[in-house]
Amino acid sequence: MMNCKSIVLGLGVASLFCCLPAAQGAAETEPKQKGEYGQVDLTADEYHLIETSEEMHDQLERRGLRHSNRRLEAWMQTIGQSLAPEPTDFYQEYRFYLLHDPSPNAFALPDGQIYVHTGLISRLQTEAQLATLLAHEINHVAGHHGVLAYRSQRKKAAAGIFFSIAGALAGGWGEVAGLMVNVGLVSSVYGYSRELEQEADIKGYERMLQAGYDVREMHKLFEILGQDFEGLNPRIGGKWSTHPDLALRGQYTAELAASTPEETLAGLRLGDDSFRRRVRPVALETVRDYILADYPKTALELARYLVTEDSDDAGGHVATGHSYIALGARSEFAAEAQLTDKEKKQQVKIRSKLTRDELHAQAEQSPEAKTIIEHNLAAAEAAYRIALELDQGAAEAHAGLGEIYLRRGLHRDSARELMTYLKLRPDAPDRNIVMDDLRDIAQQIKTATGE
């Protein structure tokens, strides 16, 4: 799945980058097209793919999108190297990076750079699931999928030009026929990519086994990718999806695992127990990123998971509180997962038409809005209280309580919490906003007390 930032970054050339998005669609059961796992010589024209990949790394660094957690990257590098084959070409070098982006995605560049989004690693539960993801992306590089897709696209585009010209010269129905052939070719391009995706999954299974990772974790990756807490991911029609259906991918990877001999399975491992501890700081940041992107239900799910895995850490409770506040008048109980595709498309349409403020205002128009808002504020308050019991210095919990009391009209309580927040965090990034609130509160109190 690509987000707006990815587009701005210039990742629009589908043939250049092979991604692992949460897109859904139909797939054949047996791949017909195959990657090239031996040496592949590039023409001078094709070599720009390698040059562009290097430039892309510089661009991501320049734009501050590469995550600063180098220890986690180094650990990913260790896991990735245990899965990667020897490079077959001088232009390949396997490198693993963490990209600051909350969308659940990963992608590989033809020169061996592999990027995992913070929004995906935060949701993984075991090292073996991360290995599944890395093995998939490694196969895109090892099989030269980017190069092959580029070649395929060029061939089909050249054929498309021929038919377009022939059609234009013929005129009338000839023109229509030329257009239809072009549409077929575009469809074929997408199908080609889908087959390579499937190949990357299946070869990933082999790499997992070789490295000793538990292949029974593979299908869980696709379950995680298929999660749609906001109800905004309708299925993409088969012909137009670059990836096989996630449910189908989950199914065939589960079947592969089930076909593995028991004695082999017995020797496989989930990986280091420290996986979640290593990922946790990034996951806490990702909750904040989801809130900033106005995906509060996704934020809440991740925050709850963080609380479940370590209920003694104040950070998870603070993240839960923030997520409840971000819900506003939207109910945590709405069953988005049960929405039909049509309903999801409708939600996407509404979201694309309204600004964020308008969306919130619309939610506040519902008859039960007042009740939902108070429920969310009460849940947030409870979460912040737990955080403060665990850590009295949890500044953000005070800020959250200050906001809750402000919304309830409890000005004194709000002021106390906000002032405590500023005392604990004198250099708070949002100090100007908090001070604006405090100015308003001071005025309100003066007015109420007749000063």
Next chain:
Amino acid sequence: MSNSSRCGNFARAVTGLLVLLASLPASAGEFMTPEFARGEYRPMSMVLIPPLAEVMKDKATTTESMVAEAAGLEDAAGLVLREQLRAKGYELRILSVDQVNADPVLRQMVRSLNERYDADIVQAMKKPKDIRIRRYNFGDEAKVLAARLDADALIVSRITASGATGGQKTMAVLIGGSMGYAAVSMGLVAGDNGDLEAFFDGAVGNMSPEKLEREPKEVMSKITATALKKFPAHDAAAKYKKSWPQNSDRKVQDQAASDDEVLMDLEALFEETPEARVAEPEEVAPVEEQMD
């Protein structure tokens, strides 16, 4: 995640706009709040957030990213914009990429504003005239960054360009298609309330990859001049916040009271006045019961 839908909308909106713009030799659009158009709002201190560029090479058989050239345009954009705004009487500070990357908090703030801007500018591009009614706002992301930079307003800029090769231009003549273009858009975001005060864009057509590679400053000068053609000149007599009370949404704070004074004031109020709450929340039933 549903960023993809936003992404698609954003891409469609950008593509649609740019195709339209690129079909003309040079075209521009400008949309402003009435206060900005009338000269009642003039930022005294503007900061340019590092611009983001997407540059493609449009060949007959494929499209390729021009990543290094994008960086060249991004670098040229700041200098050109400062020069052209200075000619209109404005002072523009350029926030450099190095400054952003040297400060983790600033980097997070810039990333957050960029995310918010790219997500929400889609609506503004669909209905830019609604800028007049202050429909578009970039929230706390804009306010905290403006405060951090001590800026009255932020300028967020996006550049998109496509250089058509000779082969592509031939194909365009034969069967239609792009002859290449370069376009820039600039959003002027008020620092105190996050409103989109103004949006300007400009584009020129007939662009080659060589021109984008070798003459980034010339390309930026041309498209920026097109975009800023109707950008109102700064009126030295117009003061920041003059006449703002006309806009009921805009809060006019008493800036004379410093942060310390406000905090001391509140401490004193707590000591002097009883603990009575200004308002009490209404009792509400648990949400589960209500929803039944």
